[in-house]
Amino acid sequence: MSTPTPKQALFEQLARIAAALGSAARLDLVEILAQGERSVDQLASLTGLSVANTSQHLQKLRQAGLTVGRKEGQFVFYRLAGDEVLRLLEGLRRTGETHVAEVDRLVRDYFSSRDQMEPVAATELLDRARKGLVTVLDVRPAEEFEAGHLPGAVNIPIEELGKRLGELPRRKEIVAYCRGPYCLMSYEAVELLRKKGHKARRLENGLPEWRLAGLPVERG
Amino acid sequence: MSTPTPKQALFEQLARIAAALGSAARLDLVEILAQGERSVDQLASLTGLSVANTSQHLQKLRQAGLTVGRKEGQFVFYRLAGDEVLRLLEGLRRTGETHVAEVDRLVRDYFSSRDQMEPVAATELLDRARKGLVTVLDVRPAEEFEAGHLPGAVNIPIEELGKRLGELPRRKEIVAYCRGPYCLMSYEAVELLRKKGHKARRLENGLPEWRLAGLPVERG
DNA sequence: CTATAATTCAAGCGATTAATTGAATAATAG
DNA sequence: CTATTATTCAATTAATCGCTTGAATTATAG
Numbered sequence: 273m274s275t276p277t278p279k280q281a282l283f284e285q286l287a288r289i290a291a292a293l294g295s296a297a298r299l300d301l302v303e304i305l306a307q308g309e310r311s312v313d314q315l316a317s318l319t320g321l322s323v324a325n326t327s328q329h330l331q332k333l334r335q336a337g338l339t340v341g342r343k344e345g346q347f348v349f350y351r352l353a354g355d356e357v358l359r360l361l362e363g364l365r366r367t368g369e370t371h372v373a374e375v376d377r378l379v380r381d382y383f384s385s386r387d388q389m390e391p392v393a394a395t396e397l398l399d400r401a402r403k404g405l406v407t408v409l410d411v412r413p414a415e416e417f418e419a420g421h422l423p424g425a426v427n428i429p430i431e432e433l434g435k436r437l438g439e440l441p442r443r444k445e446i447v448a449y450c451r452g453p454y455c456l457m458s459y460e461a462v463e464l465l466r467k468k469g470h471k472a473r474r475l476e477n478g479l480p481e482w483r484l485a486g487l488p489v490e491r492g
Numbered sequence: 493m494s495t496p497t498p499k500q501a502l503f504e505q506l507a508r509i510a511a512a513l514g515s516a517a518r519l520d521l522v523e524i525l526a527q528g529e530r531s532v533d534q535l536a537s538l539t540g541l542s543v544a545n546t547s548q549h550l551q552k553l554r555q556a557g558l559t560v561g562r563k564e565g566q567f568v569f570y571r572l573a574g575d576e577v578l579r580l581l582e583g584l585r586r587t588g589e590t591h592v593a594e595v596d597r598l599v600r601d602y603f604s605s606r607d608q609m610e611p612v613a614a615t616e617l618l619d620r621a622r623k624g625l626v627t628v629l630d631v632r633p634a635e636e637f638e639a640g641h642l643p644g645a646v647n648i649p650i651e652e653l654g655k656r657l658g659e660l661p662r663r664k665e666i667v668a669y670c671r672g673p674y675c676l677m678s679y680e681a682v683e684l685l686r687k688k689g690h691k692a693r694r695l696e697n698g699l700p701e702w703r704l705a706g707l708p709v710e711r712g
Numbered sequence: 713c714t715a716t717a718a719t720t721c722a723a724g725c726g727a728t729t730a731a732t733t734g735a736a737t738a739a740t741a742g
Numbered sequence: 743c744t745a746t747t748a749t750t751c752a753a754t755t756a757a758t759c760g761c762t763t764g765a766a767t768t769a770t771a772g
Binding site: 277278279280281282283284285286287288289290291292293294295296298299300336337338353354356357359360362363364365366367368370371372374375378379381382383454455456 | 500520557558573574577583585676
Binding site: 549552566567 | 738
C-alpha cells in the first residue's frame with residue numbers, strides 16, 4: 273500500500289467518473305435527468321428498473337459527481353450536476369459515432385435521416401419558428417415539458433399523439449423534438465404525422481443540446 | 493433474452509467506451525498515447541505495468557474504439573483513434589474539476605499555480621516565442637518530442653535537466669511544458685530552473701491540448 | 713400513535729474485471 | 743534451422759459489479 277502519487281490519485285477519481293457512465297442503465301438515467309430533475313421512483317418506472325436498483329445506480333452517479341440529489345419531504349429529486357456532464361456525454365457520442373463501427377451502423381439504421389426525415393438545425397428552427405412558419409412539437413412527457421421547452425412549443429406526449437392530432441394546425445409544417453439525438457420519440461412522431469398527411473420533420477437534437485447551445489428555453 | 497431496442501444497443505456501446513476509460517491504469521496509457529504512438533512494451537515500461545497486463549488494457553481500449561494498433565515487424569504500435577478521444581478526456585477533466593471535490597483538492601494541492609508558477613496561456617506563448625522573447629522547453633522523453641513538439645522548442649527530458657542546464661540561455665525566460673495538465677514533469681522543471689536562478693514558468697497545458705487547439709506543431 | 717409511502721441499507725448470487733503466471737504465436741537475427 | 747524478442751492467449755485468483763430480496767429509515771397522512 274504505497275502512497276499513490278497525486279497523478280495516480282487524480283486518475284483514480286477521473287476513472288470513477290468514467291466508470292459511472294460505463295453502464296447502459298446509467299446512461300439511460302442520465303438521458304432522462306438531462307431533461308430535468310426526477311424522483312427515484314419516477315426514474316425507476318421510466319427506465320423499468322427496480323427502485324432499489326435505481327437508487328444504487330443513482331448513488332454511483334452521485335459519488336462520481338455527475339448528479340446531485342435534493343430531498344423534499346419523502347422524495348429525493350436527482351438532477352445532473354451541471355452542463356459539463358452534457359458536454360462529457362456529447363464527447364462520448366462523438367467518439368462512438370466516429371470510431372465505433374457498431375455505433376455508426378446503429379445510428380445509420382435507426383436514428384439517421386437516411387430517408388426524407390432530414391433534420392432541422394437548431395438555428396434554422398429558431399428563425400422559422402419566430403416567423404410563425406412552423407409548429408414546434410414537444411413529444412416528451414408533460415413533466416419534462418414543464419421543466420423547460422422550446423419557445424412556443426406545443427406539448428403532446430408521444431403516446432397521446434394519435435388521439436390528439438386534431439390540436440395541430442393542418443397546413444403549417446411541424447417540427448418535432450424530444451430528449452436528444454438517441455431518443456426515438458420524435459422519429460415516431462414524424463412518421464405518424466406524415467402518415468396523417470402533415471408536413472413534418474425532426475429537430476436535429478433534443479432539448480438538452482438546444483439549451484446547451486445557449487438558445488432560449490421557456491418554462492411552465 | 494429479448495432483443496434490445498436500438499437505443500439500448502447504442503447505450504451499451506457508449507457504455508463500453510466510458511467503461512474503457514474507467515480505470516486509472518488505462519487513463520495513464522491514454523495520456524501517454526496522446527503524445528504519439530508507442531509499442532506495447534514501451535507502454536509497459538512507461539507505466540510500470542506488466543507487458544501482458546498492458547496488452548490486455550490496450551485491447552480493451554481498442555475494442556472501445558479509443559485506440560488503434562498498427563503492426564510493424566514484431567512490434568505493434570498503438571495510438572489514439574482520433575481527436576475526439578482528446579475532447580472526451582477534456583470533458584472528463586472538466587467534469588471532475590467542477591463537480592468532484594477531491595479532484596479540485598488534488599489539482600489545487602499539486603497541479604495548481606497557487607504560488608508564482610502562474611501558467612502561460614497557449615496563444616500568449618506562441619506570440620512571445622515568435623518574437624524570440626522566451627525559450628520553449630519540452631521536458632518529455634525524446635520519442636515524444638520527435639513525434640511532435642512546439643515550434644522551436646528545445647528538448648531536455650526531465651531526468652537530464654539537472655545535468656544539461658548549461659544548454660539553456662541564462663537571461664531569457666523559459667517556458668516548460670510536458671504531456672498535459674496533470675503531468676508533473678513541467679512542474680519539476682520550473683522548480684529546478686528557478687532554484688538555479690532562471691526565470692521560468694509553465695505552459696498551461698501539454699502538447700496534445702496545444703495541437704487540439706489548432707496551434708502549429710513541429711516534427712522530428 | 714399507526715399506517716403508508718419513498719428511499720436507502722444489507723446480504724447474497726452469478727457475472728465480470730484487473731492482475732499474475734506461464735504457454736503459444738509470430739517476426740527477426742544469427 | 744535455432745534462438746531471441748514482442749505480443750497475445752489461457753488459466754487462475756481476488757475484488758468488484760449489477761441485480762434481487764427483504765429489512766431499516768425517514769417523512770407524511772389519518
